[in-house]
Amino acid sequence: MPDKIDPPHATGAAEQTVQKHSSPHDLVFHAPFVQRVWIALEEKGIPYEYKEVNPYKKEPHFLKINPKGLVPALEHDNKALYESLVLLEYLDDAFPDSAIRPRNPHELGLVRLACQQISNVVVPAFYRYVQAQEADKQKEGHEAFVKALREVHEQWFVVGSEWARGDKFGWVDCVLGPWVARFTLLEKHRGFKPEDVGPEFKAWCDKLLDRPSVKATSSLPENYENVYRRYFENTAESEVAKATRKGEWLK
Structure with a gap:
């Protein structure tokens, strides 16, 4: 019988952010x-x-x-939506004064393509990498994950810019950022380092992890360890x- 799984909770800076947003x-x-x-x-x-959902109940x-x-999901004026890329669109539509997407239609199209590539290629490569158990599969996973990140960086990042697109x-930055926050787990369990992708990518990662919004939404490393341990053991x-x-990706 599997051991009892405690539901994940925000900790550290993320917990402080939760407390700031606990009112109805x-x-x-x-x-x-x-x-x-x-x-x-x-x-x-x-x-x-902010409302926490128990993913196990x-x-x-x-x-x-x-x-x-x-998760994630949003309720706004008693109407609900889900899927992270849809929610990013919705938030900028509903609150345009604080929009973080570009105004230029062509640039917005490029950003959408980049976000799709991250979601459809980089994220599945991450999970195949962390769930690989045999040494040869882990090596394949490492190479595939580095390749996926390098292609995103070379194709979609603006050279010499402060952030991904300028x-x-x-x-x-929002879409790829959470995986950067999990790189320490990959380094510990699989030997991955962001500099494997390239020095410019590593510099962007360092800057991103220092961004106040990323810090404010990040829990303590041990909490990510608890959540992802079963993935690294392939028992999740x-x-x-x-x-x-199954060699598929969740749609």
Whole structure:
């Protein structure tokens, strides 16, 4: 019988941010441990209520919000949406004065393409890498993950810019940022280092981890260790883990 799994909670700086957003509000952010939308909320500086979902015991109300039972999800004026890229779009549509997406339509199209590539290529490569058990599979996973990151960096990052697409922190930084926050786990368990991708990418990673919105939404390292331990052991039973074992990706 599997050992008891405690539901994850925000800790450290993330817990302090949760406490600041514990009062009822008409904009409700459902988490935990999902940073893309949370980083965007902090960047935008808009009021919201944070609610933690127990991923191992989802309440009926949350399943009405997202039938998949996955976070992140938002409720705004009693209407619900989910999926992180959709939520980034929605937040900038609903609160345009604090939009973090580009105004130029062509640039916005490029940003959307970059975000899709991160979600459809980089993130699945991350999970295949962490769930690989045999040495040869881990080596393949390492090479594939580095390749995926390098292609995103070479294709979509603006050379010499402060952030991914220029001098303004934006969607691409939000979408890739949470995985950078998990690189310490990859270094510990798989030997990955961001400099494997390249020195410019490593410099961006360092700057991103020092960004106030990223710091404010990051929990203590030991909490990520607890959450991802079962992935590194390939015993996790999440929908993402099961899809990865089948060679698929969760849609």
